Amino acid sequence: MLRFALMLLLGLTTLVLGCVRQTSWIESDFDAEMMPEIRREFRGLWVATVDNIDWPSEPGLSSEQQRSEALAIIELADELNLNAILLQIRPSADAVYRSRLEPWSAFLTGRQGQSPGYDPLQYWITEAHARGIELHAWINPFRAWHPSIPGDPSPRSIVVRHPDLVRNYGDLKWLDPGEPAARAHSLAVIADIVRRYDIDGIMLDDYFYPYPINDEPFPDDVSYARFTESGGSLSRKDWRRWNIDRFVRDFGAEVKRIRPDVLVGISPFGIWRPGHPPEVTGFDAYDQLSADARRWMHEGWLDVSSPQLYWRHDAPSQPFEALLSWWQKHNAGSRFLWPSLFLTRIKQDSGWAPDEIVAQIRTIRENHATGFVLFSAIGLLENRQHINEALLDGPLEKPAIVPQARWLPGETPRAPNVRITQDAEHTTIRWHAVSSLDRDVRGWIIGARYAGRWETTRLPPAQRSIRLDNHKGTEALLTVAVWQVGAGGRIGEPRVMNRLIPPPALPTASPRPAPRENHQARTPAATTGSPAMSDPD
Helix, strand or coil: CHHHHHHHHHHHHHHHHHHCCCCCEEEECCCHHHCCCCCECEEEEEECCHHHCCCCCCCCCCHHHHHHHHHHHHHHHHHCCCCEEEEEEECCCCECCCCCCCCECHHHHCCCCCCCCCCHHHHHHHHHHHCCCEEEEEECCCEEECCCCCCCCCCCCHHHHCHHHEEEECCEEEECCCCHHHHHHHHHHHHHHHHHCCCCEEEECCCCCCCCECCECCCCHHHHHHHHHCCCCCCHHHHHHHHHHHHHHHHHHHHHHHCCCCEEEECCECCCCCCCCCCCCCCCHHHHCCCCHHHHHHHCCCCEECCECCCCCCCCCCCHHHHHHHHHHCCHHHCEECCEEEHHHCCCCCCCCHHHHHHHHHHHHHCCCCEEEEECHHHHHCCHHHHHHHHHCCCCCCCCECCCCCCCCCCCCCCCEEEEEECCCEEEEEEECCCCCHHHCCEEEEEEEECCEEEEEEECCCCCEEEEECEECCEEEEEEEEEEECHHHCECCCEEEEECCCCCCCCCCCCCCCCCCCCCCCCCCCCCCCCCCCCCC
8 A cells, every 4th residue: 555655656746747847947147148138218208287288188087087097198108118107297386296385286177276086196106117117207397377277376376375486477477487485496396206206207398487478578677686786797698597507406416315316307498509500590498498408418417308309300490310419419428318209290281290200219229319208198199190000010119128327326136036837838937026125126027048049028017927938939948037127227137047958849740651542631730839028129
C-alpha cells in the first residue's frame, strides 16, 4: 500500500512539473546593451473648461454625467496612446476643485460658488493615473471674469472681495499684475493646488496681460503711478514685463519649494516677437502681452515650454518649422520643449486636414523635440475628418513613456519581484512592486525576447500578470524583462529572467502516406495563442 502511494505521489509530481515548470527560469544580470530601447515622448492633450469648450459639455450636468464625460476623454486619450492630460482647473479666478481660496467654477454647475457634489480634479487625477496617464493642472493666472460665465460673481470671488485688485477691460475682469497683492493671490492659489493634489505638473497659459481690444489701453494707471511715486523709473511696458517676469520666477520657485518633482511650465503665444526668426510677422507677445518667453527659458525658470505653434507648414508669414527651430534654439539648458498643435482647426471648411497635424508631429520628431500637446479634446471627441484614425495609424501607433526630467529629484523605482510559470504553450509572468507605496506605480513595461527579437508592451498600474506565447512562429521565448514605471517617467533597472530549459518543441506534422484513391487527407486543427504584444520602439 505504501509503495503504491509513493508511486502515485511521484506520478502526480511528474505530471504537475510537466504542466507548470517554475525551475526553467533564472534571474539574469541586467545588460543595457541587450535590452530593447523604450520609446519616450510626451503626448499631451489640452482639456479646456472655460466656456465649456471641452468639458463638461455644458454647465449644470449632474455629477454622474460630468464623471462619465471626463472618463470618456481619459479613455479616448488612452486608446490613442496619449500619455498626459492638461486639465484647465482655474479658468477665471475660480476652481474646478475643492478650494478655500476661490469659488467653484460656474462652468461646472451654472452658478459660481455652487458645489458639483464631488471633487473633479481628484477624479481626473485618479482615473488618469489608473491608466498610466499624467495629469497636469492648467492655470489661467490673472483672468478674473469671463463673459461666458453664467450669473453673477460669488461672494467668495476675488472680484467681490478685492475689487481694488481687479480691472475692467472690455467684457473681461482682470487681476492687475502690477498689484503685488494680485500676484500673491495667484501664487497662493497655485501653492494650495500643488500642496494638496498629486498632480504631475502645473502649466500657465498665454494670458498674462490681456490681448489688446481695439488698441484700448489696459487700465493700470493706479498701480503704475504707485510704482513711479516710489522711485521706479521703468517705462510702463518695461514695468509690465518686470511684473510678469517676477511672477514667473516666483511661480517656479514656489512650486519647487513645496514639491521639487512637479513640472513647471508655460504655454506662450507661438511668436516671441515679429522678425524672430526673420521671415516671421504677426502679433508681438513681448510687447502686447508683456510676455518675455525667451528670457524665461534663458533664466531656467521653467521645466517646460509649450509654445502655441498654431500655423501650418506652408503659412507664408508664420511657417511652422521655422518657428519650431527658433524655439529650440532658445531652449537654454535643454529643458522640455513640447509645442502645442491646433487640432481644433480641423473642420470641414477650414483648409486644415489631419495630414497637417501628422506632418507637424513628424517635423517635431525630426527636429529632436521630446513631445507635443494637442489643443484640444473636442477635436478628438468629434473625430474631425477622422483625425483619430490618422493619428493611431500614424504617429501614435505605438505607446510611449513620458520623458524623464533628469534635473529634478525623485525616487527611481527598483526592479520588481517576478514569478514565472509555464505550460506547454504559454508562459505566465506575475510581478509586484518592491516599494510599499503602490501609488508610485504609473505602469509596467514588459519585454519578451523571441530568439534575437524583442517585443515590448506597456501595461496599466493595476495589472500584475500577463500570459505570453512560448513561440512566435518558429522563434522560442528566451528572455523576459519587467520594468516598473514611476512618477515623472522614472524607470529603473528591469528584472531580467532567462529561460534555462527550452520550451517544448513545436509539434511537427508526421509524414503523410501517399494519397490513395478515395482517401481524404485530414489537416490538423489550427491553434491560437495569446495576442501579440505591441512594440513601442
